[in-house]
Amino acid sequence: MKKTITLLVFLLSIQIFAQEDAWIFLKDKPSASTFMANPLTMLTQRALDRRTKQSIALDEKDVPVEVTYYNQIKSASGITALAKSRWLNAIHVQGAKADIDNLLTNFSFVEKIEFANRALSARGTVTKNSQRKKHQHQNKFENSATTFNYGNAKNQIEMLKGETLHQKGFTGNNMHIAVIDAGFPNVNTLEAFKRLRDNNQILGGYDFVNRNDNFYGAHNHGTNVLSDIGAYLDGDFIGTAPDASFYLFRTEDAAREVPLEESLWVEAAERADSLGVDVINSSLGYTTFDNSNYSYTYDDMDGKTTFITRGAEIGVSRGMIIVNSAGNSGSSAWRYMGAPSDAPSVFSIGAVNASGTIASFSSFGPTSDGRVKPDVLAHGQNVYVIDHISGNARTSNGTSFSSPVMAGVIACFWQAFPDLTNMEIMQKIRESADRYTNPTDQHGYGIPNFDKAYSETLSVNxxxxxxxxxxxxxxxxxxxxxxxxxxxxxxxxxxxxxxxxxxxxxxxxxxxxxxxxxxxxxxxxxxxxxxxxxxxxxxxxxxx
Missing domain, CATH: 2.60.40.3080 (Immunoglobulin-like)
Incomplete structure (x- = not known):
């Protein structure tokens, strides 16, 4: 009997191990004409207004995944459907490789299958230049916190000359920002976020990991990130866009690193788009996974390979600005930025210390196809955040925080010039940076000067x-x-x-x-x- 039980456990473990992640790409959207004729079934009026202002036409990428296709995939033998993307017309599934392969055979509406382990995909093999390193997962946020030093966040905005925007009344009012992160514990109770709550500046949110509305939980990383944009403790700590309104989306499961997080991120970005969000802050990045067969190589950081990067690029084409942390791998063997910071149109943010010196941990560019990354830099070493337990300011490290510092100022700048497109806003910020004419692999274009960007934008009028x-x-x-x-x-x-x-x-x-x-x-x-x-x-x- 003991041998039988042992054998059953062994066979079960093989079955679990054999479960693969894959994206099922669909050929078409049969209901497209109906949705296109009724755009408010896809997007809110605010989202449509953002498109109109930037002369961005609706297209089939805006149409949801065909429900009948999704239900057939979901009901297929041995298949678990975990996420879907309208932008990429794809469904994220788990199952045995044979069961996933059967989808291509059994359903005529399936165009192609991409396995997270690309050695299993018909289109790809593991070559010498794309060997994946074994990786033991560590919580990507565990080294963010350092010492508790109470004070204010004055340097964070003054380094960027963003305080001049505040002085002119541009503090993020009527700008909508989505924060995509790992959780937001105590944002609903801490004094630092009381002003957001009292003024109804938290517009909603969702936990995509657990598929519920309880986004005020999970890992504290998102709370720290949000504080750099929206926290307000008069005389102690003020974020870079204190009058902006926010959606809080959890897509990251901090306890593990799996391809599903990429798909959940794309779902959240699509939700942000449909709600009319102007700016997304994403202090997340993907390079290696718990299953090393899924891990990326530097060659994959080409702006068009990873699922999350392809989704992010479409997100920018919808008229949003996506601000993403470049990564904290500058001192590691990996060294480079992660996805989706490699996307051509994603605004990638590196980190410096309070004096403007590059942080050694700030990830390097360029992308594998030779483009400048990061785009620009902000304060991210010994930067102030609001602690999720005490509610007080403390210092922390990471491009996770230089990204929201930058995202808030970008929202204020766009508020000042609402007629500019997202691409125009980003370019004006790059042009104001101190290394614009001489970018480097770690600095990108350097530290922006928003006072300069503001003045030069005004000069034409x-x-x-x-x-x-x-x-x-x-x-x-x-x-x-x-x-x-x-x-x-x-x-x-x-x-x-x-x-x-x-x-x-x-x-x-x-x-x-x-x-x-x-x-x-x-x-x-x-x-x-x-x-x-x-x-x-x-x-x-x-x-x-």
Whole structure:
């Protein structure tokens, strides 16, 4: 009997070990025309407005995975369906290799199968240049915390000259940020996040790992990350976008490293897109897995190989900015950034210390196809975060924190220039960085200067001439002039000044030449709309 039990245990262990992860890619979306005709069944109005503002058309990538296909895959013998992606039209499954291979044979709608262990895929074999190293999993966040030093986060924003945005009133208001991470314990109770809660700035969230709404749990890494953007303890700690609104998504299971986390990340990014999120912060990266057969090589960091990278690139094409930590492998044998930071359009963030010196742990670029990574740098060594237990500020290390420091300032900068596209915003930030003309493998383009980016972006609107009508000076301290080139009264225009949120602040009928006093206005960005008949023009006006 003992031998029989031993044999059964052995056979069971073989069966468990034989379970493979794979992505099943589907050929089409039969319901696409129905969804495309009813876009609000796919995306919220806010998401559609973001697309319209950036002239991004809807396409079949926005259409959900066909339900009938998903149900057939889910019900197939020996198959467990774990996640799905509308962007990539794919379903993540687990099962024995033979059962997974049968999907291609049995279902005509299956286009191809990619195994996480690419030695099993028909398209790939393990070559000398792509041998995977054995890897013993360690909690990727276990070395984040260092000593407790109470204080404030002043240097974190001043290094980037981001405080100038705050001084002008750009603090993230009406910007929506999704934080994709490993958990958010005590965000619902800590004093540092009370302002977010009281002002309803936490818009929702989801735990994709456990498939439930209890996102205020699991690993504290997400709490620390969120604090660098949104925490507020007056006089002690203020995040880089304290007035932004947030979605909190858990996709990372800190106790293990498995390919499913990539698929859950893509699901979360798709959710963020559908909700109209502007900026995603992802302080996560993937290189090696508990099963070394799934681990990546440097060759795979080419911006088009890993599932998460392909998903992230599509996410940026939808009009969002995805800010991702470059990784903490600079001092290790791996050395390079992880996925999805290798994606061409993902904004990858390295780390420096308080004096701007590169952190030795900050991961290197370039990508394996020769592109500059990281994009830019922010404070990430001995950086302040809010402790998830005490609620006080303490120091920590990692590009996990330089990423949210940067993400918050990016949100404020985009708030200042809402008419710019995501790609334009990222490029202006790169151009403001101190190594833009001479990037290095670890620094990328260096440390951005948001004051410089702001001023240079404004310079194109110093004097705005539209339809023979001028606004000057711009920026303005107290009074600006509306002046027609042609003084004929028949050319008079109606002028309305709006806040960036669309609130009407001043309305002037039949303006010909007018000095407007806006001394009472707060510093910040305003929109001046001029109308004549059915013709409308809008110019941005900056109040210093």
């Amino acid at each position: 110093d004097v705005a001439d539209f339809g023979g009508f001028k606004v000057f000076p711009n920026p303005v301290k107290n009074t600006f002039t509306l002046q027609l080139n042609n003084t004929d009264s028949s050319e008079a225009l109606d002028v309305v000044i709006y806040s960036v949120l669309g609130k009407e602040l001043l309305n002037i009928k039949n303006a010909t030449a007018k000095e407007i006093d806006i001394t009472s206005f707060n510093s910040g960005l305003y929109l001046v709309k001029t109308s004549k008949g059915n013709q409308h023009k809008i110019v941005k006006l900056i109040k210093e």
